[in-house]
Amino acid sequence: MLAAERRTHLLDLLARTGKVVAKDVAAELGISEDSVRRDLRDLAAEGLCQRVYGGALPASPAVVDYDARRELGTDGKRKVAAVAAGLVRPGGSVILDGGTTALAVARALPAELTCTVITHSPTIATALIEHPRAELFLLGGRVFKHSAVTCGAAAVEAAQNVSADLCLLGVTGVHPDAGLTTADADEAAMKRALAARAAETYILASSEKIGTASPYRVLPWEKVTGLITDAGPHDATVDRLGALGVEVLAAR
Structure with missing residues (x-):
């Protein structure tokens, strides 16, 4: 051959x-x-x-630059964002990761919702500037331009001084064996730091990320509360995750 x-x-x-x-x-x-x-x-x-x-x-298609990712799986991201926004309770606090799905979550938060949003993404903070009832905390550090977020030692240290009810975390790869992965080591470390500061962590994953992997592991499945995805009900990866005991919230 x-x-x-x-x-x-x-x-x-x-x-x-x-x-x-x-x-x-x-x-x-x-x-x-x-x-x-x-x-x-x-x-x-x-x-x-x-x-x-x-x-x-399979390699994740979600490792391209930020502008390209904005055009990837837009309908799926909107569906995932709608479910994720519904998890933010009135008066509650949420750590909102960076990325295009998290940006969709920020835009999906109801205008009447009183909440506290902690983020390391200037893009997320900008999107919520006009939100009438959302209090904003922006975590500083070195800006990783590929994902429009801060990361590195200063950002991780800043994250260690906050806490929240909920963390909504984006990844580029979701796989039963490889776990939750992303394309940059510093970004993976920052995501772990954010998840560690919340009582519950849900993963935001539109269908193009399901069943794929990236180079750097973010978290094992036992460290997250659940997965929000628009992948179909008979998706083989989703079935395997359910068999592993992962809570899957369907976004359809």
Whole structure:
């Protein structure tokens, strides 16, 4: 089998089963594991898969720059945001992550809702400036322009001095095995710091992120309260998460 044919086979396997196990593919095709790993390395370099120990998982499409992400899965983000906004109780406090889904949440908060919003995203803060009843706390630090958020040591330290009833956290990858992932190590650390300061943490994940993975782990499933997604009721990944005991809030 030619290299191009092998790579097509690997991509088809990723699409059908949601993962590639290098040793299984090597045995199936009668080639060495090194050949499979080289193919996966090439596919990962093109952004077509996320390499993990022993093989690969589908790569998240949500690792492109902020402007491009604003055009990705807009209907799904709106549905997820509507459910997430409903979790913010009158008089309550919420830590709102950065990103395009979180921005949709900010815009979905009812004008009559009295609440406190803590965020490390200047974009989120700007969106809520005109909200008549939302009190805003903006956490400072180095600005990570890719996601329009602050991160780094100063931002993590600032996060350690706040607390909230609820954290609404965005990720780029949601996978039963890889857990919750994102594309930047500092951003992953900041997300962990934010989640640690809330009584409950829900993950915001429109359907294009379901079943995919990014390089850096944010949280294991046991550290979150639940997942909000517009993925269909018969989605294989959602079914697996339910079997693991993850609370899934359907956004449809």
